[in-house]
Amino acid sequence: MRCLLVEEEVHQFSNLVKALSGEDVSKCYQCGKCSAGCPIASEMEILPNRIIRLIQINSKDTVLSSSTIWLCASCETCFTRCPEEIDLVRVMDVLRRLSLEEGYRCPEEGILRFNRFFLASVKNYGRVHELGLMMKYNLASRQPFKDLGQGIALFRRGKIPLRPQRIKGMDQIKGIFAKSKPFLEREASGGGGR
Amino acid sequence: MRYGYFPGCALHSTAKEFDLSIRLSCPHLDLELVEVPDWSCCGASPGHMISEELALALSVRNLYQAERHDLTTVIAPCAACYSRLKSANKEVREDARLMSRINRVVGEEFTGKVEVRHLIEVLYKDVGLSRIESSVTKPLKGMKFACYYGCLLTRPPKVADFDDVENPIIMDRIVEALGAEPVSWSHKTECCGASFAISRPEIVVRLVDEILKAAQFAAADSIVVACPLCHVNLDMRQSQARNKYGRNYNIPILYISQVIGLAQGEAYKALGLDKHLVSPKDLLKKGLASF
Amino acid sequence: MRVLAHARGSITKTVIQKGQNQFNPIIIGFLCTWCSYAGADQAGVSRREYPPNILPIRVMCSGRISPHHILKAFQMGADGVLVAGCHLGECHYIRGNYMTAKRIPVVKELLSFMGLSPQRLGLTWVSASEGDRFAAVVREFTEQIRELGPSPLRGVS
Amino acid sequence: MARVGVFVCWCGSNIAGTVDIETVLEAARRIAEVVHVEDNKYTCSESGQQSIKKAIKEHDLDRVVVASCSPLMHEVTFRRCIESAGLNPYLLEMANLREHCSWVHRNRGEATDKAIKLIGMAVAKVRRLEPLIPIRMPVEKRALVLGGGIAGIQAALDISKAGYLVTLVERLPTIGGHMAQLDKTFPTLDCSACILTPKMGEVLHDENIELLTYSEVEEVRGWVGNFEVQIRKKARSVDMVKCTGCGECIEKCPLKLPSEWDLGLGLRKAIYRPFPQAVPGVPVIDREQCFVFTKGKEKCRACERACPADAIDFEQEDEVIKRRFGAIVVATGFSLFDEKAYGEYGGGQYKDVISALQFERMVNAAGPTGGHIIKPSNGREPRNVVFVQCVGSRDRAKGIPYCSKICCMYTAKQALLLKEHLPESQAYIFCIDIRAGGKNYEEFVNRVQSEYGAIYIRGRVSRIYERGDKLIVKGTDTLAGIPVEVEADLVVLATAIASQSDSPQLARILRIPYDEHGFFSEAHPKLRPVESVTRGIFLAGACQSPKDIPDSVATAGAAAVRVCELFASDELALEPAIALVDAERCSGCLNCLEVCPFEAIREERVDSRRVASVSESICQGCGTCAAVCRSEAITMKGFTSPQLYSQIAAPFEEILKELEVEMPSC
Ligand SMILES: Cc1cc2nc3c(=O)[nH]c(=O)nc-3n(C[C@H](O)[C@H](O)[C@H](O)COP(=O)(O)OP(=O)(O)OC[C@H]3O[C@@H](n4cnc5c(N)ncnc54)[C@H](O)[C@@H]3O)c2cc1C
Ligand SMILES: Cc1cc2nc3c(=O)[nH]c(=O)nc-3n(C[C@H](O)[C@H](O)[C@H](O)COP(=O)(O)OP(=O)(O)OC[C@H]3O[C@@H](n4cnc5c(N)ncnc54)[C@H](O)[C@@H]3O)c2cc1C
Ligand code: SF4
Ligand code: SF4
Numbered sequence A: 001m002r003c004l005l006v007e008e009e010v011h012q013f014s015n016l017v018k019a020l021s022g023e024d025v026s027k028c029y030q031c032g033k034c035s036a037g038c039p040i041a042s043e044m045e046i047l048p049n050r051i052i053r054l055i056q057i058n059s060k061d062t063v064l065s066s067s068t069i070w071l072c073a074s075c076e077t078c079f080t081r082c083p084e085e086i087d088l089v090r091v092m093d094v095l096r097r098l099s100l101e102e103g104y105r106c107p108e109e110g111i112l113r114f115n116r117f118f119l120a121s122v123k124n125y126g127r128v129h130e131l132g133l134m135m136k137y138n139l140a141s142r143q144p145f146k147d148l149g150q151g152i153a154l155f156r157r158g159k160i161p162l163r164p165q166r167i168k169g170m171d172q173i174k175g176i177f178a179k180s181k182p183f184l185e186r187e188a189s190g191g192g193g194r
Numbered sequence B: 001m002r003y004g005y006f007p008g009c010a011l012h013s014t015a016k017e018f019d020l021s022i023r024l025s026c027p028h029l030d031l032e033l034v035e036v037p038d039w040s041c042c043g044a045s046p047g048h049m050i051s052e053e054l055a056l057a058l059s060v061r062n063l064y065q066a067e068r069h070d071l072t073t074v075i076a077p078c079a080a081c082y083s084r085l086k087s088a089n090k091e092v093r094e095d096a097r098l099m100s101r102i103n104r105v106v107g108e109e110f111t112g113k114v115e116v117r118h119l120i121e122v123l124y125k126d127v128g129l130s131r132i133e134s135s136v137t138k139p140l141k142g143m144k145f146a147c148y149y150g151c152l153l154t155r156p157p158k159v160a161d162f163d164d165v166e167n168p169i170i171m172d173r174i175v176e177a178l179g180a181e182p183v184s185w186s187h188k189t190e191c192c193g194a195s196f197a198i199s200r201p202e203i204v205v206r207l208v209d210e211i212l213k214a215a216q217f218a219a220a221d222s223i224v225v226a227c228p229l230c231h232v233n234l235d236m237r238q239s240q241a242r243n244k245y246g247r248n249y250n251i252p253i254l255y256i257s258q259v260i261g262l263a264q265g266e267a268y269k270a271l272g273l274d275k276h277l278v279s280p281k282d283l284l285k286k287g288l289a290s291f
Numbered sequence C: 001m002r003v004l005a006h007a008r009g010s011i012t013k014t015v016i017q018k019g020q021n022q023f024n025p026i027i028i029g030f031l032c033t034w035c036s037y038a039g040a041d042q043a044g045v046s047r048r049e050y051p052p053n054i055l056p057i058r059v060m061c062s063g064r065i066s067p068h069h070i071l072k073a074f075q076m077g078a079d080g081v082l083v084a085g086c087h088l089g090e091c092h093y094i095r096g097n098y099m100t101a102k103r104i105p106v107v108k109e110l111l112s113f114m115g116l117s118p119q120r121l122g123l124t125w126v127s128a129s130e131g132d133r134f135a136a137v138v139r140e141f142t143e144q145i146r147e148l149g150p151s152p153l154r155g156v157s
Numbered sequence D: 001m002a003r004v005g006v007f008v009c010w011c012g013s014n015i016a017g018t019v020d021i022e023t024v025l026e027a028a029r030r031i032a033e034v035v036h037v038e039d040n041k042y043t044c045s046e047s048g049q050q051s052i053k054k055a056i057k058e059h060d061l062d063r064v065v066v067a068s069c070s071p072l073m074h075e076v077t078f079r080r081c082i083e084s085a086g087l088n089p090y091l092l093e094m095a096n097l098r099e100h101c102s103w104v105h106r107n108r109g110e111a112t113d114k115a116i117k118l119i120g121m122a123v124a125k126v127r128r129l130e131p132l133i134p135i136r137m138p139v140e141k142r143a144l145v146l147g148g149g150i151a152g153i154q155a156a157l158d159i160s161k162a163g164y165l166v167t168l169v170e171r172l173p174t175i176g177g178h179m180a181q182l183d184k185t186f187p188t189l190d191c192s193a194c195i196l197t198p199k200m201g202e203v204l205h206d207e208n209i210e211l212l213t214y215s216e217v218e219e220v221r222g223w224v225g226n227f228e229v230q231i232r233k234k235a236r237s238v239d240m241v242k243c244t245g246c247g248e249c250i251e252k253c254p255l256k257l258p259s260e261w262d263l264g265l266g267l268r269k270a271i272y273r274p275f276p277q278a279v280p281g282v283p284v285i286d287r288e289q290c291f292v293f294t295k296g297k298e299k300c301r302a303c304e305r306a307c308p309a310d311a312i313d314f315e316q317e318d319e320v321i322k323r324r325f326g327a328i329v330v331a332t333g334f335s336l337f338d339e340k341a342y343g344e345y346g347g348g349q350y351k352d353v354i355s356a357l358q359f360e361r362m363v364n365a366a367g368p369t370g371g372h373i374i375k376p377s378n379g380r381e382p383r384n385v386v387f388v389q390c391v392g393s394r395d396r397a398k399g400i401p402y403c404s405k406i407c408c409m410y411t412a413k414q415a416l417l418l419k420e421h422l423p424e425s426q427a428y429i430f431c432i433d434i435r436a437g438g439k440n441y442e443e444f445v446n447r448v449q450s451e452y453g454a455i456y457i458r459g460r461v462s463r464i465y466e467r468g469d470k471l472i473v474k475g476t477d478t479l480a481g482i483p484v485e486v487e488a489d490l491v492v493l494a495t496a497i498a499s500q501s502d503s504p505q506l507a508r509i510l511r512i513p514y515d516e517h518g519f520f521s522e523a524h525p526k527l528r529p530v531e532s533v534t535r536g537i538f539l540a541g542a543c544q545s546p547k548d549i550p551d552s553v554a555t556a557g558a559a560a561v562r563v564c565e566l567f568a569s570d571e572l573a574l575e576p577a578i579a580l581v582d583a584e585r586c587s588g589c590l591n592c593l594e595v596c597p598f599e600a601i602r603e604e605r606v607d608s609r610r611v612a613s614v615s616e617s618i619c620q621g622c623g624t625c626a627a628v629c630r631s632e633a634i635t636m637k638g639f640t641s642p643q644l645y646s647q648i649a650a651p652f653e654e655i656l657k658e659l660e661v662e663m664p665s666c
């Protein structure tokens, strides 16, 4: 059996998530509609509703080391249908960043690697160079021939340019990368009237 | 009608034919598209997964590029770009402090005087069905299209807000105006898993299989899309879906702009229809004798 | 943990700021018995917290409040006056609150004429079930008066 | 000099937990003209009241301030209390230390400070109060019951049995309400018609009850004891007196239209009765559809030719009736949430996704399918039936945060009925919780699972879509932690119990409050659950909150008792807090006459001078007149300007004293 509340205050983690995402996860009453519509649910070890539950009970480690937060495709299905209007996508974003920030191991290395390479491409060229991105990714994943058939087919149809396009305003892009911080603090909005 | 045009990375590579066909079909509708000068990537989902500020700043830079060149409306044909640009625009507009913070990161003074819209929204609302209808020279009689909107075009409703979030109909109406028959089907807004196209393709294959299956159930000849990411997945993964789930698919995936171009009498190659992995040749033979 | 410390620090800071050395205005609230007073009761029943600066006076209908009453409050040194009645169309006395709605702008003009900010006078509609709304309105109004600072008439007359 | 006693209440820890009572008592003692101060754990209790009475005698008090809860809660209690000690009951003022102070502030110092100010204000007012004598008015001993569902029926019968006259107004052509649409009812499974139709008949034949169906209330004026109500009897196009209810006309009518009563599952004619056992049995003509009204006077008239009683009357006009009532019972029931808001469930597009009420019509032997459960799309029997609970309820995003209370139970009932009708079928019920608090309710749900094999899945459905002639229902089993899909033949949505869409309009006509969801508000959720805040208007059934039949009947009975209580005395004591014109000061401008919402002010001549005069039986004491009188000639008893002025000034007196400034005079 795991003891839920060790030394920390019981609302610590959920308050943190709330402060960083602006979403009050305590409103969630575990109806499960988010998970029911999630296209990736069957690949997730922890369903989205359970991620929210685990935040409620301060289970930070379990949440931040789960693969779910990386598998979420940001498709917005859950948020669109959540009866409590909890923006799970925003919560997932915050969890991913927290997980990185605090040095948790990412169980979905591939996804993280892809994201990194993607952003590196943007940082270097201002745009994404798909061929370079795919090659780099496959090499790094030690599966250089993955999706090769498809890649060649696309290539043959002239859909994958060999050279990256580089934009003019690269200084600005570099500046944006240099200045951006991972978190935006938000204030939760108060109750409204009529 | 003059609009800013934000093609996004994909329309310069894997979705070239989307770009081609937009540039070809829009003049028939008096739509003048001006490419946003020196645009950069919107950051897509990796951007906001890593840093919200980064995601906002990358989008705002593009919006500023448009604003600076007096482009008051920007059309983003890619659903992901559309979603990023539109929600970034909304967020900074609604929060003056955030706006100045992001402007500091970008190093420009964006003021929020730009609207972000998707191509099909502009086609339906600004151009109008009657204008589209009157540009048709070769009605697409007898073709049954399943219009696929994907997950991000209508969601979240508070950001997108131009069509019914669960059962969008704009594209269906446009297709109808071209003389074709839109089928009513179940997977209009299901996610195709685009962001895992490279890192977790097996997820994409599963989701694509579901979508193709639903289109097949609805007896559609073809799926019409309005997003380059949806297209790549649905077009490229059909053989893998067959290998894995044993269903035989040969469903051509067409861009809405290609379909419009066809009805306007534009040529097969010019519209980039030869670039699809699942060739639409047979389909078009069935529908349009001239092809 | 870096981020957490940051987040918490700033939260504690604002709490402390709020508690101390703050101008504590006196606000007279005229509440109609059927809607607003009952709405304030509802706020109590559902434990909706708001600042203690408002001192409610119960009247049967917001239509009862004449300019004299409002001016009297300001004359005595009130920093703000909040008049609250039933939503328009829902007046227990059919249309007493329409009279109030007409009257308040006139009194506001009078206030600016006297050199008082018309923002010191508030008019709002709260129904008997809107405890949440009552609390929110009072929170907002108190904040507004706080920003305006003490009434220039406080302790003068 | 007045002799004021101040009684500070702890309310257990409700007040004393936040307000420092000692400090408050200390401060109260220092207020001018206060001669006695004491505290009490529970002032409203018998011993609390005794000690007030005792103090009045011992200290010769002539004014009393009770610093406790809201006057809306206990003013009456304490007025009675001081009256029994020989004081005029209107020499009381309450300071609201609970609802307006201890319950809404957390900081002890701040709350205590405010409590002291509130008491100061109350003392300031009480010193200037004057004795008042209630006005006596005769009571019209006839009750109006609005709405003829089970609640309205029950209330009307109960009042009538006590010997009073009742007018029952129902806007549909028949009484019965939703209960008449149901099949069997939980938890005992007796058939709805078997227990309802006898009561409907009783209403029809009760001599004390005047039944006005197809009628609506248009205007309500006046006050408790004397409501003046205008009722519109819509033209039925059938003469109620001549018609025998034989139904020949219906047979002959050629026009077939979707039946509202059967929620589109069945058809009705242009001349119709919603259902065969309708009360009254007289049909009505739907003028929006009937050929005579849509195509021309000489068209069709088949019903007229068929009628052996010569009862059809196309020329009939709406009739407007005026009546006086002493009390009103509102029993207008509920409506059902429209599932169109759920695009993810097909938004009302799929034929085989039906609402629970449609399911009721379907299982009802007298319903459109003769009691057969079918797939509406193809008429075949379903095998897998999925029930989805909380559709609309508990869904803030769709506008209804509350639980509809009865749908867990009726879903369980429907799963049971499904199995009884189709033994081969299987019920799957998606729920968030099973709420079955009530006598034999939990046991009922247990039986539905163990004996009837219904499978409950804890989780909300996210999506329903069609695949061929099946429906795919996507949910999660949150207990197992896995996503699940059910291939269903029929889906039944337990749609939320919502208020009637026009309840705000009705509330305005009646001048009663309603909550943000359109349900009428009770005066007190625990102690006055069937009374509206407005005296003489009572609430019964589901118009106040979602209720099942037992609760609807119980509240109807309770409301009836309240009405009878009112009718039991011949006279009613009315609030004396009304307007009085001082003819001496009155300038005769008649501004007051214009603004009075009740036309209570007349023009009069005093020494050939024009002055205003208030009729005390009409005046409701709103005070609007007083606020516009420039001559300050109108006194609002209980809320006079001097009283209000001293109340306004009180909190500043301390401050001014500290600053040593002169108090401005009133
Ligand atoms: C699907 C379903 C199944 C149910 N099953 C059960 C069950 O098994 N057991 C159980 O105990 N309960 C059940 N209920 C609940 C039951 O229907 C209600 O408890 C009951 O109908 C409430 O009665 P009512 O008289 O308050 O309201 P209603 O039945 O709604 O009656 C109100 C009446 O007032 C009339 N009216 C409305 N407005 C006006 C107006 N302005 N002027 C005049 N007349 C007006 C309406 O036309 C209607 O006739 C079920 C409900 C549903 C929806
Ligand atoms: C822990 C707890 C907390 C609660 N909290 C709440 C709450 O917050 N809100 C709420 O609404 N409800 C609450 N309730 C419920 C509330 O207590 C009951 O609804 C209420 O007390 C019921 O009142 P009653 O008069 O029916 O019964 P009771 O309160 O039980 O009164 C019955 C009386 O009858 C007397 N009696 C019994 N037999 C005989 C006899 N043969 N002859 C003469 N007299 C007899 C008893 O001595 C007793 O005085 C709570 C209950 C409990 C147990
Ligand atoms: S849908 Fe919303 S309320 Fe329901 S479990 Fe998910 S997050 Fe919680
Ligand atoms: S946004 Fe993420 S969690 Fe939500 S439904 Fe999509 S994939 Fe699932």
Ligand code: SF4
Residues within 6 Å of the ligand: D009, D010, D011, D012, D014, D041, D042, D043, D044, D045, D068, D069, D070, D074, D098
């Ligand atoms: S008088 Fe009011 S405050 Fe005092 S005990 Fe009774 S209910 Fe509580």
Ligand code: SF4
Residues within 6 Å of the ligand: D238, D242, D243, D244, D245, D246, D247, D248, D249, D250, D282, D283, D306, D307, D308, D309, D310, D311, D312
């Ligand atoms: S035929 Fe005549 S008597 Fe018979 S039900 Fe119709 S109107 Fe009444």
Ligand code: SF4
Residues within 6 Å of the ligand: D252, D253, D254, D255, D269, D270, D271, D285, D286, D289, D290, D291, D292, D299, D300, D301, D302, D303, D304
């Ligand atoms: S006149 Fe009207 S109601 Fe009568 S039978 Fe003809 S259509 Fe029906």
Ligand code: SF4
Residues within 6 Å of the ligand: D389, D390, D391, D393, D394, D402, D403, D404, D405, D406, D407, D408, D409, D432, D433, D434, D435, D494
């Ligand atoms: S009664 Fe049951 S089904 Fe109805 S809203 Fe409440 S929990 Fe949901």
Ligand code: SF4
Residues within 6 Å of the ligand: D581, D585, D586, D587, D588, D589, D590, D591, D592, D593, D611, D612, D628, D629, D630, D631, D632, D633, D634
């Ligand atoms: S407003 Fe005053 S002065 Fe004028 S008529 Fe009425 S009571 Fe008299």
Ligand code: SF4
Residues within 6 Å of the ligand: D578, D579, D595, D596, D597, D598, D599, D600, D601, D614, D618, D619, D620, D621, D622, D623, D624, D625, D626
């Ligand atoms: S107080 Fe004045 S305005 Fe109000 S009802 Fe009485 S007479 Fe009319």
